[in-house]
Amino acid sequence: MASAVSGRARPSALPIPAVRQVVRRNSYAAVPLALLIILFVVNAAVQPQFLSQQSWAASMAVLCPTVLTAMAVTLPVLSGNGGIDLSVGPLAGFMSVLIAAVLVPAGITTPELIIPIVIVFGALTGAINGFLVAYVRLPAIIATLGMYLFYQGLGTEVLPEAGGSVPVWLVKLNGSFGPVPAVWIVFAVIALIWTLVTRGSYPRNLLAVGGDERAAYTAGVNVARLRLITYSIAGVLACLAGLMLTGLIQSGDGTVGPPYTISAITAVALGGISLAGGRGGLLGGALGGGVLFLIQELLTDAHVSVFQVSIIDGIVLIFALALNGTVEHLRRRSSAARPG
Amino acid sequence: MNAVAEASRLVIHGMSRSFGETRALTSASLRVRPGEIHSLAGENGSGKSTLIKILSGVLRPDAGTLTWEGDVRKHLGSPSGAQRLGIATVFQETLVAPEMTVRDNIYLGTDRLFRYGRRKGEEVAGARQALGYLGLDGLGLERPMWTLSLAERQLTTIARAIIRPWRLLILDEATSALDAQHRDRLFDYLRQARSQGKSVLFTSHRMDEVLGLADHITVLRQGATVATMAVSEASRRGILGHMSGRADIIEVISAGPGPDGAVRGDRRRRPEAPPRPVLRVAGLALRATSEPITLEVRAGEILGLAGLEGQGQVEFVECLAGLRRAASGHVQALGEGGQARAVHSYRGANRLGIRYVPRDRRHEGLFGPLSVFDNFAVTLWSDFNRLGLLRRRVARKRFEEFTQSSRLVSASPGRPISILSGGNQQKVLLGRWIAMRPRVLVVNDPLRGVDANTKEELYGLFRRLAADGVPIVFLSTEIVELLTLTDQIGVFHEGSLVAMLPAETSSDTDVVAAMFGDGDG
Numbered sequence: 001m002a003s004a005v006s007g008r009a010r011p012s013a014l015p016i017p018a019v020r021q022v023v024r025r026n027s028y029a030a031v032p033l034a035l036l037i038i039l040f041v042v043n044a045a046v047q048p049q050f051l052s053q054q055s056w057a058a059s060m061a062v063l064c065p066t067v068l069t070a071m072a073v074t075l076p077v078l079s080g081n082g083g084i085d086l087s088v089g090p091l092a093g094f095m096s097v098l099i100a101a102v103l104v105p106a107g108i109t110t111p112e113l114i115i116p117i118v119i120v121f122g123a124l125t126g127a128i129n130g131f132l133v134a135y136v137r138l139p140a141i142i143a144t145l146g147m148y149l150f151y152q153g154l155g156t157e158v159l160p161e162a163g164g165s166v167p168v169w170l171v172k173l174n175g176s177f178g179p180v181p182a183v184w185i186v187f188a189v190i191a192l193i194w195t196l197v198t199r200g201s202y203p204r205n206l207l208a209v210g211g212d213e214r215a216a217y218t219a220g221v222n223v224a225r226l227r228l229i230t231y232s233i234a235g236v237l238a239c240l241a242g243l244m245l246t247g248l249i250q251s252g253d254g255t256v257g258p259p260y261t262i263s264a265i266t267a268v269a270l271g272g273i274s275l276a277g278g279r280g281g282l283l284g285g286a287l288g289g290g291v292l293f294l295i296q297e298l299l300t301d302a303h304v305s306v307f308q309v310s311i312i313d314g315i316v317l318i319f320a321l322a323l324n325g326t327v328e329h330l331r332r333r334s335s336a337a338r339p340g
Numbered sequence: 341m342n343a344v345a346e347a348s349r350l351v352i353h354g355m356s357r358s359f360g361e362t363r364a365l366t367s368a369s370l371r372v373r374p375g376e377i378h379s380l381a382g383e384n385g386s387g388k389s390t391l392i393k394i395l396s397g398v399l400r401p402d403a404g405t406l407t408w409e410g411d412v413r414k415h416l417g418s419p420s421g422a423q424r425l426g427i428a429t430v431f432q433e434t435l436v437a438p439e440m441t442v443r444d445n446i447y448l449g450t451d452r453l454f455r456y457g458r459r460k461g462e463e464v465a466g467a468r469q470a471l472g473y474l475g476l477d478g479l480g481l482e483r484p485m486w487t488l489s490l491a492e493r494q495l496t497t498i499a500r501a502i503i504r505p506w507r508l509l510i511l512d513e514a515t516s517a518l519d520a521q522h523r524d525r526l527f528d529y530l531r532q533a534r535s536q537g538k539s540v541l542f543t544s545h546r547m548d549e550v551l552g553l554a555d556h557i558t559v560l561r562q563g564a565t566v567a568t569m570a571v572s573e574a575s576r577r578g579i580l581g582h583m584s585g586r587a588d589i590i591e592v593i594s595a596g597p598g599p600d601g602a603v604r605g606d607r608r609r610r611p612e613a614p615p616r617p618v619l620r621v622a623g624l625a626l627r628a629t630s631e632p633i634t635l636e637v638r639a640g641e642i643l644g645l646a647g648l649e650g651q652g653q654v655e656f657v658e659c660l661a662g663l664r665r666a667a668s669g670h671v672q673a674l675g676e677g678g679q680a681r682a683v684h685s686y687r688g689a690n691r692l693g694i695r696y697v698p699r700d701r702r703h704e705g706l707f708g709p710l711s712v713f714d715n716f717a718v719t720l721w722s723d724f725n726r727l728g729l730l731r732r733r734v735a736r737k738r739f740e741e742f743t744q745s746s747r748l749v750s751a752s753p754g755r756p757i758s759i760l761s762g763g764n765q766q767k768v769l770l771g772r773w774i775a776m777r778p779r780v781l782v783v784n785d786p787l788r789g790v791d792a793n794t795k796e797e798l799y800g801l802f803r804r805l806a807a808d809g810v811p812i813v814f815l816s817t818e819i820v821e822l823l824t825l826t827d828q829i830g831v832f833h834e835g836s837l838v839a840m841l842p843a844e845t846s847s848d849t850d851v852v853a854a855m856f857g858d859g860d861g
Contacts (some may be wrong), residue, residue, distance in 0.1 A: 005618075016643060022481075026398055034725065081716060095382050102826065136608045151832070173709030175454075197454065200451075200454040200455050200456060201451030201452065201453070201454060201456045201457070202453060204440070204444050204448075204451065204456075205451060205453060207437065207440055207444075208437040208440060208444070208445075208448050208449075211438055211439050211440060212435060212436060212437045212438065215435035215437050215445075215448065216437065216448060217398075218398060218419050218431060218435055219435075219500060220418075220419050220420035220448075220449030220450070221420075221449045222420065225453065229453060242599060270463065277439065278438075278439050279439045282409065318622075
C-alpha cells in the first residue's frame with residue numbers, strides 16, 4: 001500500500017532521491033514492517049499450509065476488512081485533537097445488511113450501482129461524523145460512539161436474523177483470479193487512488209492540523225473543512241471494508257461489524273501511529289492490520305479459544321501503545337544528542 | 341501596489357472585544373501608513389495581543405471599524421482571509437507543527453486542501469531566500485521542526501510570514517528568542533521592505549528596539565489607544581508614562597534599567613563575611629570539546645548567565661537542574677555542614693531543593709484549564725497536606741502573600757489561568773517555585789515577553805528571595821537585565837564559560853565583547 005502521510009525526516013545515505021523520500025516519509029512504519037515480516041516467517045514455519053495458494057487467497061479475504069477499517073481509523077487519528085472514528089465497525093457491518101436486505105431485494109445487484117451507492121453512503125456518514133467533530137465541536141470519541149450505536153442498532157433492526165443473498169461478483173472478490181488473490185486487486189486500486197491523492201497537499205495539511213492545530217489555523221489552513229473531509233474519507237474506507245466483508249460472509253448480518261472497531265484501533269497502534277495525531281500515515285494502518293491478522297492466525301493455529309484471543313488482543317493493544325511511546329522517546333533522545 | 345497614492349494602509353477605529361466579563365479591548369484606534377514601521381506598545385494585558393488577533397483574522401471584534409486599503413470591513417473572517425488581503429502575522433508563540441519539516445512549516449497554509457500552492461522547486465527557492473534574509477542560510481529545509489532550537493523555530497515562523505505576498509507584516513514579540521545578530525538581520529530586512537512601500541506593525545518589550553526601528557508608536561492602555569506619536573518626538577520616559585499611566589512609575593523606570601548605574605544604590609547590601617557556598621560545579625564540561633567549568637554559588641548570590649544563542653548556557657542550567665548529563669564533571673548541592681551531594685537526575689535535583697523554571701511557559705508548567713490558584717499550588721501539595729488531606733487554607737494564605745508581594749492583578753483566584761495575560765501567567769509560574777522555598781532557584785529567561793513594569797515587580801521578587809539567602813542562577817537574553825539584577829555574569833561562548841564579570845563594574849559592552857569570545861575576563 002503506497003501511502004505517504006508523514007512529515008518525518010531522517011538523514012539517510014540512500015542514493016536515489018525518490019527512494020530516499022519514500023523511505024523518509026514512511027520511516028515511522030519501520031517497526032510494524034519488521035513485525036509483519038517476522039510474524040509472516042513464523043507463521044510460514046509453524047503451519048506449512050499457510051503458504052499454499054488456496055489458503056493464501058482465503059487468508060487475504062479474511063484480512064481485507066481488518067486492514068480497510070484500520071486504514072479508515074488512521075485518518076481521523078492523524079488529524080489530532082483526540083480524533084478517532086469508532087463507527088467504522090458497525091458501519092462496515094451495516095453494508096452487509098444494506099446490500100443483502102435492501103439493495104438486492106430491490107433489484108440492485110450490479111457493481112456499477114452497488115459500488116457508488118456504498119461509497120456515497122460512506123462519504124455521507126463520515127461527513128456527519130466530521131460535521132459533529134469539526135463544527136459542533138463534539139469530542140470525536142463521543143460523536144463517533146453515537147454513530148457506532150446508531151448503526152449497530154439499525155443493522156439488527158433492518159435484519160434481525162442474519163440472511164439474505166449477495167451478488168456473485170461480490171463473493172468472487174474474495175476468491176482469486178488465477179494465482180492472484182482478488183483482494184490484491186482491490187488493494188492495488190485503493191493504493192493507486194490514494195497515491196494520487198497524496199501527491200497533493202492533503203497529507204501536509206492533515207499532519208499540520210494533527211501536529212499543531214493552532215499553527216495550522218493561524219497559517220491559513222481551513223482546519224474545520226479538513227476534518228470534515230478526513231472523516232468522510234474514513235467513512236468511504238469503512239464502507240469499502242463493509243463491501244468486502246459482505247462478500248466474505250456471503251449474507252447480511254448486523255452483528256458482524258462492531259468487533260472491527262476495536263481491531264482497527266489496535267491495528268492503528270500497531271502501525272506505529274501516534275494516537276495524539278500528527279505523525280504516521282495510511283500505510284501504518286494497513287501494516288498494523290496485517291500484523292494483527294498474523295497474530296490471530298498464529299493463535300488460531302495453536303487452537304486458542306475465542307475468549308483467550310480477546311485477552312491476547314487486549315494485551316497486544318496495550319503493548320503496541322507502550323511500544324509506540326518507547327520508540328518515540330528513543331528517537332527524540334538519539335536526535336537530541338546529535339549536534340546541530 | 342501604488343503605495344504613494346494611499347494615505348493609509350490600515351485604519352482601526354473604536355474597536356472593542358470582550359471575553360466574558362473581561363473587556364480586553366474597549367476602544368482601540370490605529371493608523372498604519374504605507375512605507376512605515378509602526379510600533380504597538382502597552383503593558384501586559386493592555387489589549388495588544390487581542391488587537392493583533394483581530395488584525396490577523398483569528399478573532400472578530402464586537403464593535404468598531406477596520407479600513408484596509410480604503411475598504412471598510414467588520415472583520416477579516418479567518419487567518420487565510422487576512423493573508424489573501426496581504427496581511428501576514430508572526431505570533432508571539434512559536435506556532436509550529438513539530439513533526440513536519442522546515443519547508444512544510446514555512447509553506448503551511450499556502451495550499452488548497454488537495455492541491456499544492458507552489459511547486460516544490462519554488463518552495464525550496466523561496467524558503468532559502470526567506471531564511472537567507474533572516475541569517476539562517478545553512479538551515480536544512482528537510483529537517484523536522486522539533487530538532488530546531490527555539491530561536492530557529494521563531495525564525496522559521498517569521499519566514500512563514502515573509503514568503504507570503506504581504507503589504508502589512510505584523511510581528512508580535514517575534515524577536516523574543518533571537519540573539520542580537522539575527523535580530524539585526526531581521527531589522528535590516530524590515531527597513532528594506534519599508535523602503536519598498538510596505539508596512540510593518542510590531543510589538544516589542546525591548547524599548548531600544550522600539551526607538552531604533554519604529555517611525556510611529558501607538559500606545560494602548562487597558563484596551564484603549566491613549567497616544568500616537570512619531571518616534572522622533574517620543575522619549576523613553578514619555579512612552580513608559582503613557583503605558584503605565586502612573587507618574588511615579590516613570591521615575592522608577594527611568595532610574596531602573598540602563599547601564600548608567602542609577603539602580604546600583606538600592607542594590608541589596610552584601611553581608612561582611614562571605615556567605616557559605618550552596619551549589620558547587622566541579623570540572624563540568626558541557627561538550628567533549630569544551631573547557632571544564634568550576635564555580636561555586638553562594639547563599640544570597642544572584643549569578644547571571646549570558647551568551648549568544650546556542651553557546652552552552654542553556655545546557656549549563658539544564659545540567660544544574662539534572663535534566664542533562666554533561667560530558668564530564670558534576671554538580672553538587674552543599675548542605676549546612678558542608679556535606680556535598682551530587683545531582684544525578686531531575687528528581688534528585690528537586691529533592692536537594694534545586695528548582696528549575698523552564699523557558700517555554702506554554703509547553704512547560706502551566707495547566708490552562710485549571711484555576712490561577714490551582715496553578716500556583718499544584719507543586720505545593722506535598723508540603724500542604726496532613727495525612728494526605730490537602731490543607732487548602734494554608735495554601736490559600738501563601739497564595740495571598742504571593743499576590744500581594746507580586747502585585748498580581750487577578751479578577752479571582754478561581755478563574756482559569758488561561759484568561760490571564762502572558763506576564764501574569766509568568767508571575768504565577770514563578771510564584772509557584774518561589775513559594776516552594778527552594779534552596780537554589782535556577783531560572784531560564786524568566787522575563788521573556790514581560791513588560792517593563794511587571795519586570796520591575798519581578799526583579800523585586802528575585803531580590804527579596806536572594807536577601808533571604810536563596811542563591812539564584814539567572815539565565816537571560818537581555819544584558820541590561822543581567823546588569824541590573826545580578827551580582828556576577830558568567831558568559832558562555834562555544835560551549836565554555838569564557839568570562840565571569842562582576843555586574844557592578846561591567847558595562848554592556850564588556851558583556852557583548854565576552855559573548856563574541858572577545859573578553860579579557
